[in-house]
Amino acid sequence: MRTSIRSVLQLVRLPNVFTAAADSLAGWLLVGGALGDLAGWAPLAGASMALYAAGMALNDWFDLDVDRAERPERPLPSGKVAVGVAAAIGWGGLALGLLAAAFARGFASPTFAVAVALAGAIVGYNAGLKKTFLGPWAMGSCRAFNMLLGMSAAASLGGPIAWLAAAAFGTFVAGVTWISRSEAHGGETRNLIIGLSIQDLALLGLAAVSLAPGSFPEPWAGRPLIPLEGLLVLALAALAINAAASRAIREPSPALIRRAVKTGVLSLVWLDVALVASVRGPLPALAVAALWPPAFLLARRLYAT
Template sequence: MRLKPYFQLVRLPNVFTAAADSLSGWLLVGGLLVDAGSWLPLVVASMAIYAAGIALNDVFDLELDRAERPGRPLPAGKVSGAFAVGMAVALLVLGLASAGVAGARSAMVAGALIACVVSYDAGVRRTVFGPELMGLCRGLNVLLGMSLAPDFGGPAAWAVAAAMTVFIVGVTWISRFETEVGRRAAPAAGMILQVTGMIALFGAGLSAGAFPSPWPDRPAFPVLGVVILAVVSSRILWASARAVSDPRPETLQKAVKTGVLSLIWLHVGVVACVREPTSALAVAALWIPASLAARWIYST
């Protein structure tokens, strides 16, 4: 059995960005890498629910993809619709069960995330609220990683989840017309929202003392974290600016791919601002499988 169509169905490169959400959330609220029994179930839940949501997205988009993206696994007949639905349901169950292993509150967050994912795929994505709901899914994914901390880590941690929400709303606005030419309004709005989210991440990174269990050896100005955030933000803005100035499928899809895969490095930057370097390195390690998979599997 060829595995590539199944990896394409779930956008395998992007699944690692979901892992970065929950792992980063766990680390930001004071969680430790050595406590794998706590964070690993959250990471598994994030990845499973994300993969299920992407598969369901293609199930609901089957007729549209037959016209606009005939090479995708479902319209091309490489994966059956029944298998895609069954796999998505199994992944959702796995995600909820894995979160339940971590605790009741984690299961509640996972349940809310699943409700948002299914609602988005089932029709909300075609409305004006689609990008906002997609962003909320990402924010809940970050909160899932924070769910074991008292009050989800407090306002500083909430700010990171909110920033990621706004950033992904922006990415989703850019993606709305990624198969069309000449539409500038949506990518322009998306770029503004991306900038807003990234500015909020800079603010969170520079307010490390407000996070739970502040790292005592943190420098007054976290140079490494700020540099990472600046470099990644520049790369994102370059891709988005090209999509705004020359809106066509190639530039729009490039901007979306850059925005999604750069999520890992945005998390790395924030964690590097707030926690010790080894924590940031653990999140950065997720870039390796994500980037390797992105070389042979599309991510938009």
């Protein structure tokens, strides 16, 4: 059977690839990077996208036997994508992402070190950690490193407040991953309740970060005491996240659980927007928000979980 482009795009979860670019762009902006410095942030966004796509391909490559039983319609078990093609995309994508990071700042830079840590977390998660209690936290660490990749041009990766932003972001993704553990079968709420609780804890952390814009490098001189735009975006995202997860808890069907996971993943762009709006103002945040339409529109045709 010939490999189709649509099946490859499904394999790498193309809608989510844009959310990965949003993370690194947000990280760049949060630590004072200029949106006009395309040569500064574009290689970082490219590295994020390549590493994310690689991770998704490796996820299905490592899970082939499980998916043959639980998700036979997916590209690999259905034969729509050859196993060798998935391996090439996965391992080749990791190499491409690392090369993009090296191109951005050099092999001896903090940027390349963060990219190596991100690649290691991706492989560790897919190669076995996903099946353990540490799995959601390993997945969360991938997103935290992804945001730190954007922050890596700043001294000390932006300092403690930037680390807190990345940690809260990673914690949120750990919550999404807890919920996703029930999407294949449904019927139980334990993982859903744990996941939503972790997500809400992370949202509180992101709110705390949003209220401390002056702690970031090169503070925005015109920032308001209370960054209303950023907090409003964060509140609306939290409302959507909690509504989707609560519906799944009330009726833990696979379809509603997948919807809760999809909502959590696509909300990542808006969490990025909220942070950037709070710390750098609404105009830079609009550049991050521009990555949401392709993610949303593609997610209507390609699954994102």
